[in-house]
Amino acid sequence: MKKAVVFMADGTEECEAFLVVDLLRRAKVDVTIASTSGSLALTTSHQIKMQADALLEDINYAAVDLLVLPGGVAGTENMAANGHLLNVLRSAAAEEKKIAAICAAPSILGHLGLLKGHKATSHAKYRDQLTGAQVLDQEVVVDGNFITSFGLGGGIAFALELVTELAGKAEADRIRQAIEYIH
Numbered sequence: 802m803k804k805a806v807v808f809m810a811d812g813t814e815e816c817e818a819f820l821v822v823d824l825l826r827r828a829k830v831d832v833t834i835a836s837t838s839g840s841l842a843l844t845t846s847h848q849i850k851m852q853a854d855a856l857l858e859d860i861n862y863a864a865v866d867l868l869v870l871p872g873g874v875a876g877t878e879n880m881a882a883n884g885h886l887l888n889v890l891r892s893a894a895a896e897e898k899k900i901a902a903i904c905a906a907p908s909i910l911g912h913l914g915l916l917k918g919h920k921a922t923s924h925a926k927y928r929d930q931l932t933g934a935q936v937l938d939q940e941v942v943v944d945g946n947f948i949t950s951f952g953l954g955g956g957i958a959f960a961l962e963l964v965t966e967l968a969g970k971a972e973a974d975r976i977r978q979a980i981e982y983i984h
Contacts, residue, residue, distance in 0.1 A: 802829065802830070802831050803830045803831065803866045803867070803967040803968065804830070804831045804832075804833070804864055804865045804866050804867075805821075805825055805830050805831070805832045805833070805865065805866060805867040805868070805869060805963070805967065806832075806833050806834075806835050806860060806862070806865050806867070806868050806869065807821055807822055807825075807832060807833070807834050807835070807869040807871065808835050808836075808837050808857065808868070808869065808870055808871070808880060808886060809834055809835070809836060809837065809838075809843055809845075809851075809853060809871065809876065810836070810837045810838045810843070810875075810876045810879035810880045810883070811838045811843055811844050811845075811875065811876065811879055812844075812845070812846050812873050812874070812875025812876040812877075812878070812879055813843070813845055813846060813871050813872070813873045813875075813876030813877075813879075813880075814845070814846045814871055814872045814873030814876060814904060814953060815845035815846060815847060815849050815851070815871075815873075816953050816956060817871035817872055817873070817903050817904055817952075817953055817956050817959075818834070818845075818869075818871035820956040820957060820959070820960045821869050821871065821901075821956075821959070821960045821963060822834060823960070824957075824960040824961060824963070824964055824976055824980075825960070825963060825964060825967065827964075827976050827979070828964045828967065828968040828972045828973070828976060829968070830867075830964075830967050830968060833854045833855055833860060834853045834854045834855075835853060835854065835855050835856065835857045835860055836853035836855070836856050836857060837857045837879065837880050837883045837885075837886050838879060839856070840856075841853045841854075841855075841856065845873070845876075846873040846874070846875060846876060857883070857885055857886055857889070858885055862889060862892070862893065862898075865893075865898065866898065866899060866967060867898070867899040867900075867901060867963065867966065867967055868889070868890065868893050868898065868899070868900050868901070869900075869901045869902070869963065870900075870901065870902040870903070870906035870907075870909060870910075871903055871904070871906060872902070872903050872904020872905040872906040872924065872952065872953075873904065873905065874905055876905075876906075877904070877905040877906050877908060877909060880906065880909060881908070881909045881912065887909075887913060890909070890910070890913060890915065891913060891915070894913075894915045894946070897945075897946050898946060899946050899947075899948065899966055899967075900915070900946060900947055900948070901947070901948040901949070901950075901959070901963055902923070902947075902948075902949050902950075903923075903949065903950040903951075903952065903953075903955070903956065903959050904923065904924045904927075904950070904951070904952040904953065905923065905924050905926070905927045906923075907921055907922070907923035907927065907930075907931055907949045908923060908927040908930035908931065910931075910947065910949075911923075911927075911930045911931040911932040911933070911934060912930065912932065914932060914933060915947070916931050916932065916933055916934035916947065917932065917933030917934070918933060918934075919933075919934050919935070919944040919945060919947050920934065920935045920936075920937055920942050920944040921934040921935070921936060921937070921942055921944065921947060921949040922936065922937050922938065922939050922940075922941075922942045922949050922950065922951050923936075923949060923950075923951060923952075924951055924952045925951070938951075939951070940954075940955035940958050940959075941955055941958050941959050941962050943962060943966075948962055948963060948966065950962075957980075957982050957984075958984065961973045961976065961977055961982070964976055
């Protein structure tokens with residue numbers, strides 16, 4: 802069974818995170834929501850109280866196939882300030898694990914220099930922070946082990962691309978039909 806970790810901090814855009822979690826779980830991917838805020842209790846960007854499955858530091862990343870960074874301005878800032886998370890991302894990139902980010906969150910990868918030489922996208926306000934990337938104005942961009950998207954408007958397409966990456970195109974098509982996503 803494929804494994805994914807979706808990171809969340811206080812201020813994370815909940816819809817971007819929950820779309821990914823929902824569609825990956827429909828594809829039978831083992832998904833862990835990991836708090837980067839030091840507590841399982843989180844408050845999302847629109848003040849929804851929720852509880853993560855685990856703390857960032859309690860996860861064994863050796864068996865993880867995909868790391869996901871949802872956006873949200875405050876959530877992205879909070880994740881970018883977490884040194885442990887930044888080390889996890891550096892290690893995952895060195896191991897060529899799949900790393901996905903949406904909205905403002907690709908800026909974290911840009912600041913780490915991980916997107917150098919790759920195609921990527923993000924929310925328009927953050928594209929200047931994709932250091933070293935060839936920035937594309939597309940809904941979802943896949944280049945090597947990096948999958949990026951421009952924001953909540955591309956959330957379903959982004960989540961379906963992650964399903965494709967971990968469970969295959971047939972499974973993504975099955976889910977696309979089941980949720981009646983016609984785009």
